[in-house]
Amino acid sequence: MSDRVFLPGLDLSRILYEEAVRPVLDAECPGLRYAAARVGPGSEVLGFDTARSADHDWGPRLDLFLEPADAAEHGERLRRLLAERLPKQVRGWPTHFRRGGPADPVGHMELTDGPVDHRVTVDDVGGWLHHRLGLRPGPGGGPPEPALRDWLAMPQQKLAETTGGAVFHDGVGALTRARRVLAWYPDEVWRYLLACQWQRISQEEAFVGRCAEVGDELGSAVVAGRLVRDLMRLCLLLERRYAPYGKWLGSAFARLPGAENLLPALRGAVTAAEHPARERHLCDAYEAVAAWQNRTGLADAVDPRRRPYHGRPFQVLHAERFAHALARTITDPQLRALPLTGSVDQWADGTDFLERQDAVRAAVDAVG
Numbered sequence: 001m002s003d004r005v006f007l008p009g010l011d012l013s014r015i016l017y018e019e020a021v022r023p024v025l026d027a028e029c030p031g032l033r034y035a036a037a038r039v040g041p042g043s044e045v046l047g048f049d050t051a052r053s054a055d056h057d058w059g060p061r062l063d064l065f066l067e068p069a070d071a072a073e074h075g076e077r078l079r080r081l082l083a084e085r086l087p088k089q090v091r092g093w094p095t096h097f098r099r100g101g102p103a104d105p106v107g108h109m110e111l112t113d114g115p116v117d118h119r120v121t122v123d124d125v126g127g128w129l130h131h132r133l134g135l136r137p138g139p140g141g142g143p144p145e146p147a148l149r150d151w152l153a154m155p156q157q158k159l160a161e162t163t164g165g166a167v168f169h170d171g172v173g174a175l176t177r178a179r180r181v182l183a184w185y186p187d188e189v190w191r192y193l194l195a196c197q198w199q200r201i202s203q204e205e206a207f208v209g210r211c212a213e214v215g216d217e218l219g220s221a222v223v224a225g226r227l228v229r230d231l232m233r234l235c236l237l238l239e240r241r242y243a244p245y246g247k248w249l250g251s252a253f254a255r256l257p258g259a260e261n262l263l264p265a266l267r268g269a270v271t272a273a274e275h276p277a278r279e280r281h282l283c284d285a286y287e288a289v290a291a292w293q294n295r296t297g298l299a300d301a302v303d304p305r306r307r308p309y310h311g312r313p314f315q316v317l318h319a320e321r322f323a324h325a326l327a328r329t330i331t332d333p334q335l336r337a338l339p340l341t342g343s344v345d346q347w348a349d350g351t352d353f354l355e356r357q358d359a360v361r362a363a364v365d366a367v368g
Helices: 009-028 051-055 068-085 125-133 148-152 156-163 174-181 187-204 207-213 217-238 246-254 259-271 275-296 320-327 357-367
Strands: 034-038 061-066 097-099 107-109 119-124 166-170 307-309 312-316
Touching: 009 034, 009 061, 009 068, 009 166, 034 174, 061 068, 061 125, 068 119, 068 125, 119 125, 125 156, 125 174, 148 187, 148 357, 156 174, 166 174, 187 217, 187 275, 187 320, 207 217, 207 275, 207 312, 217 246, 217 259, 217 275, 246 259, 259 275, 275 312
Parallel strands: 061 119
Antiparallel strands: 034 061, 034 166, 097 107, 307 312
């Protein structure tokens, strides 16, 4: 498909809706209330898609949301109707997706002579949120009202997919209301997650030096890479941005205000060949993020300067000081009773695990 001009997937989804899907709905389903959006999985939802994305699961895609009763009554008919009525391509990009077999489950765009196997989904908002995040509608079918453990059981990647993307039309209202509720954590949950992220850093910051001391420069570099990742996720939390999974973490971090000031230290930490330079770059980054934390005013200011690790010759931040300062600002008794473990993706990053809502919720309940 190299002869086709790439355009961001959200633009392509908007064109699909305005030029192809909306005319069919207006003609065949007058009066039907629906929302049209592009949300959920996909690099375009987070704004990171490039021409490379077009090789799988990218293209003219759209998510339709109906009232629950309408989705149950009309969902399958709409899918068949769109299969027959959608154009074969939009701006040169096929609306037909060839389905791979078990060894290749992703969709690949290609032209077809018959009905298109399209990527226009039809759901109701409550059912979709339950499937994606384990949430249930609020009273009277209103927007979800996540409880504490709901927030802790929702990976940031999924929250980013739910609140990112674009809504082109919302005649139902439920999608917009749900996205507003899920736009960011409640204040005390946010403080708790920040404390937990500092606590993670505190648990490994001395290992960079200890590994090197016994001649394990590779182990020291691996720990430094983990600490850099944790610092990047911490910065996203400080800026009230949901952190995407590993593929897009660096891209999301680079978009933060002031990220360019931290990049030299973070790059230096992961590229340094020897411990002294690695430690120096990490401490530069610690001090910058610690000062950032102090500027938020969320907790009492803590001395952001590096210091020895007890009696050992390693320079660290002692990041637990920032964790404890934030924890002291939390008044919610449920949060105060929890260990500083945080939300599920602060201590687990297995993709297959995070995709299983039942397993995630059971693990969160067990940890707390």
